[in-house]
Amino acid sequence: MSEMNKKTYVRSHEPIFWGLFGAGGMLTAFLTPVMILITGLLIPLGIIDQGNFNYQTLHGFATTWYGAGIILVLIALPLWHTLHRIFHALHDLGVKRGRDLQQVLSYGFAFAVTVFVFTLLLQMS
Amino acid sequence: MTQPSMKIDIQRYRPEMDEKPFMQTFEVPYKADMSVLEALQYIKDHLDSTISFRWSCRMAICGSCGLMVDGVPKLGCKAFLRDYYPQTLTLKPLANFPIERDLVAVMDDFIKKLEEIKPYIIPAKTASNEKKCLSDGAYKQTPEQMEKYKKYSMCINCGLCYSACPQYALDKKFTGPAALALLARYNRDSRDAGKAERMKIVNQEEGVWGCTFVGYCSVVCPKGVDPAGAIQLLKVESSKDYLIGMFKPEQ
Ligand code: SF4
Ligand code: FES
16 A cells, blocks of 8 residues: 555656657658659659759749758658657667666657758758 | 257356366357357256356346357356357456456456446536535536537446456556546546546546557457547547646645
8 A cells, every 4th residue: 555655657758759740640651642643653754744843933932931840840750650660660679778878869869850841941041 | 850969169267176277179069149158057957966157137238148259258147149140159267366266356356457447427416515516406417418418428348358458468457448438437527526536536647548449448348438549539638637636736
């Protein structure tokens, strides 16, 4: 009984990462196939006119605020999704050593790339 | 005409004489309507009376006859020889639990987890800070309110889902499928007011966040409880609770 009274509950911060993971997963599942279809098949096959996707047009898109927003979200969220999955897969594979370091490296990488893309887009406009 | 027979490999372990578990083969008469549990009873009555296994109701109600049938957690009374005949069947005690003897697993940790989630209705306090009295009448509930938790109340505590769960296998601190489904059962009950207390258990790393949504628990559950689904719903609840907690730190 005394064991029960003493029990302390530690709240996990997982909701943040789970949220990013979920949102990234949705994007990856729905939009990545479309993007591959457009850039990998439809454009090379000439079904979609290449002209719409030349450097000038895309640069123009990336320098609008909504274009920059879309690009940031499309890169960052799937990345958070991927690294969350890798972090948990390491646990599933029984890699017990350095869980804290694994966490810092996984989410740190996703964070660093997010900041990098953000700065890049910012200084483009 | 000779009756067809079927071979069954059973993992034996008698702690007072065996250093480690070993396999023993038995041959039982095969009948299409014979359950794995009946086969075990045949062995105990006719071939080897020392063999140990748990059972009681023989009708998928008591939850005591769980075991690994060809590596899959199943109820012995709900698994039938006809689905394996004429192959040799392999029976082992439920995975992820210590072995007590032969096919009997030690379920103490599972029972402790069930108790820990406060599996009872915690009534709301009335204005005078007293619990509602029996004479005040029954708690009424609409069919819709009942539907919200009914599925999660069908659990028979057989523990098959713990044997199926790779996260419980890796970390015994994980609260686990059945206990979390039972927790959802009470949190979703309109008569209950204990949600805040139970959310503390849910919000922990070893609460819902120990789950990576493998989903095998819901596949093996013999009662259609869907613990994986219950845990996903609790993850959403826990995320809401996390957001609220950021703006309104308690205690
Ligand atoms: S949730 Fe299903 S598998 Fe798990 S203990 Fe309950 S009845 Fe058994
Ligand atoms: S003997 Fe009761 S569930 Fe199988």
